[in-house]
Amino acid sequence: MYEKKIEDIVLSICGTLLMAIGIQCFLEPAHLVAGGVTGIGIMLNAFTSAQLGFPTPLWLVNAVLNLPLFLAAWKMQGGRFV
DSSP states (O other), X not given: OHHHHHHHHHHHHHHHHHHHHHIXXXXXXXXXXXXXXXXXXXXXXXXXXXXXXXXXXXXXXXXXXXXXXXXXXXXXXXXXXX
């Protein structure tokens, strides 16, 4: 049981790392937009760079926009689900 939890955590970290590498190395430099919160972050980054002269960090947009989603999931599904 304990080994399964460790395996799940390691696989989640590996998947997150691969997703981050894909976004930072391919999507963002090519100005391609992914779906969901990441896509909104890439669009906001491009908009603020062009209009305001400074980029919005993608990690910050992801954190700010995902936090309410995680809190809503926690409230609706419970802590074990999240």
